[in-house]
Amino acid sequence: MFRKFIIIIFITTLTLNNMGVIASYTPPKFSASGINKKIYDDISMVKFKQVFKNSASERYEKLSIDLRKRYNYSQIVDFIKTLSKSSDVKTFEIGESADKRKLYSLEIGQGKTFKMITAGIHARENANPIFLLKYVAILLNDYQSKKKYAIDLLSKNKLAIVPCVNPDGYMATQFQKKIIKNKKLFINKLSDQSIKKFKANAKGVDLNRNFPTYLAASSWGGKNTSLVSKKPASAYFAGYSLGSEPETKAIMTWLLQYIPKATVYVDLHQSGRAVFYGKPNLSSAYNSKALGIANAIKKITGYVLLSNTKDVIGDNGNGTITDFAAEVASDFVYNSTIKRLAPTKSGNNKVYKYNKLKWKVSICTVETMLVSNGPPAARQTEWVSKKLFQMFNKIFVT
Ligand SMILES: [Zn+2]
DSSP states (O other), rough: OOOHHHHHHHHHHHOOEEEEEEEEEOOOOOSOOOOEEEEEHHHHHHOOOOEOOOTTOOOOOOOOOOTTTTOOOHHHHHHHHHHSTTTTTTEEEEEEEETTOOOEEEEESSSEEEEEEEEOOOOTTOOOHHHHHHHHHHHHHHTTTTTTHHHHHHHEEEEEEEOOSHHHHHHHHOOGGGGGGGGGSGGSOOOOHHHTOOOTTTTOGGGOOOOTTTTTTTTSSOOOOOGSSSSSSSHHHHHHHOOOSHHHHHHHHHHHHGGEEEEEEEEESSSSSSEEEOOOOOOOHHHHHHHHHHHHHHHHHEEEEEOTOOOOTTOOOOOOOHHHHHHTTTTOOTTTTTTTTETTTTTTTEEEEOOOOOOEEEEEEEEEEESOOOTTHHHHHHHHTTTTTHHHHHHHHH
């Protein structure tokens, strides 16, 4: 009887209060301002335009992508156009970069729930856009050859991918800054040699710090102040305000639209040959789902499994693309006090752990390759030795 009573109290407490305080801070030290509510609402309401629509007369012709070659962004767009001729592919224009290159997302397959993958948010990490397109090309080629595994995969599952989040960075790190058309952009201040190591967008904003998440651009007790820049730089500058960059805005809309319909989301980086999972301020439900996909990828690739579940909160590493995805999945809402996503009732001087997971999505970050921006021949070795085709297949069926 007594035990039953305790259990009832416990369940009631959990239901009524989805949050627990895990840290206090005084005062908040955000190195970037938040995002205006009107801008956030506009981003939430964007409808993507379908492009490269396949007509009945067009037929998909097999696409060959050579991992040992460097491809420029126009060639990537040509690959996307070719893939779009398949009746199993729908392509959307989702925005454009600071230097006016179009960003695209593709839906592939006939299934009901989405499996999401993004690549190329960091400029110098330019192997992953090619890996991702190579995977889709093999799958569609095999589908056309009526291979059973491809027919099964594409009829039961559905991918949503953004192959290249930072096309200006993708181009500049491989083909030098002369390819940047707008000469006023920050990237033109750097030498071609230093651009090879560049991670940011052409304005010097690290897109993977620019998302308006609960702990973005914060040092709430954080120690790693070397990992933050207060002005445009090659890496670690969150922007003067969160969500300021055109690439970030496009991806915010994309994540807001797809996360509620997805079961898995993987963001691809290099280098480190590692799989990262977990967020210290999110629910155990979130973290155990994240561990599930991370572990499955580790088993296939042999990459090292690294947990972020015990990270120091607000340690200047927040505001990432997966932080935003994870907070959308956890039902965080726009908070007008701190002008960013936050658990409800936050906005005071406390950091809350949120115990709810609204959308059951398994999220992780995968770092392929030993180095960034290395010779293209190393991509072929990685693809084979780390079983990247099998990794993508696993994501597709999760
Ligand atoms: Zn990266």
